[in-house]
Amino acid sequence: DVKVTQSSRYLVKRTGEKVFLECVQDMDHENMFWYRQDPGLGLRLIYFSYDVKMKEKGDIPEGYSVSREKKERFSLILESASTNQTSMYLCATARGGRTDTQYFGPGTRLTVL
Amino acid sequence: GDSVTQMEGPVTLSEEAFLTINCTYTATGYPSLFWYVQYPGEGLQLLLKATKADDKGSNKGFEATYRKETTSFHLEKGSVQVSDSAVYFCALTEGGNTPLVFGKGTRLSVIA
Numbered sequence: 001d002v003k004v005t006q007s008s009r010y011l012v013k014r015t016g017e018k019v020f021l022e023c024v025q026d027m028d029h030e031n032m033f034w035y036r037q038d039p040g041l042g043l044r045l046i047y048f049s050y051d052v053k054m055k056e057k058g059d060i061p062e063g064y065s066v067s068r069e070k071k072e073r074f075s076l077i078l079e080s081a082s083t084n085q086t087s088m089y090l091c092a093t094a095r096g097g098r099t100d101t102q103y104f105g106p107g108t109r110l111t112v113l
Numbered sequence: 114g115d116s117v118t119q120m121e122g123p124v125t126l127s128e129e130a131f132l133t134i135n136c137t138y139t140a141t142g143y144p145s146l147f148w149y150v151q152y153p154g155e156g157l158q159l160l161l162k163a164t165k166a167d168d169k170g171s172n173k174g175f176e177a178t179y180r181k182e183t184t185s186f187h188l189e190k191g192s193v194q195v196s197d198s199a200v201y202f203c204a205l206t207e208g209g210n211t212p213l214v215f216g217k218g219t220r221l222s223v224i225a
Contacts, residue, residue: 004156
């Protein structure tokens with residue numbers, strides 16, 4: 001079974017704080033993704049990575065950065081958290097390829113006060 | 114660019130009712146199509162998929178057929194249960210290193 005874990009289920013931070021969200025997978029997948037999920041907007045892709053040290057911007061990268069130093073770990077960084085970044089953050093992984101399934105972590109619900 | 118449109122929810126059904134959730138897509142090539150489900154408090158998990166035209170994906174009593182002529186991938190189930198209450202997402206990918214493109218999700222509530 002593929003396992004995708006996220007560092008926290010719930011997180012509360014203050015405006016201006018630097019926030020790290022971590023995702024770890026145990027399946028040796030090349031591709032990893034960060035999404036945010038908001039009511040009425042569905043899932044929106046923030047960043048993804050198809051290899052170690054590689055990253056690509058998704059649809060809404062502003063205010064975020066990422067790091068992938070090891071294949072199994074993909075971190076999302078909010079340099080200076082703002083209240084409009086209050087959301088559910090979902091990490092996913094995939095081996096890659098047109099028919100491949102994405103596997104999701106349980107999500108981190110971040111509240112920025 | 115590619116896009117997925119699915120019916121707005123919420124959808125409320127009685128147990129044993131027939132379910133259809135509509136999904137249509139726009140893509141430049143020949144995408145693979147997916148339905149993901151999100152149960153309360155959890156991440157998304159794959160429900161079913163189809164990778165070429167006329168393929169039918171099925172799982173847990175749910176079915177969807179890849180219709181290239183109508184660019185659709187509607188989700189159906191003949192008899193829903195309370196445990197099917199969740200948010201359902203239609204998605205596509207054209208493969209390689211391109212990410213999934215998701216619809217906005219449809220919340221289904223099944224009442225006993």
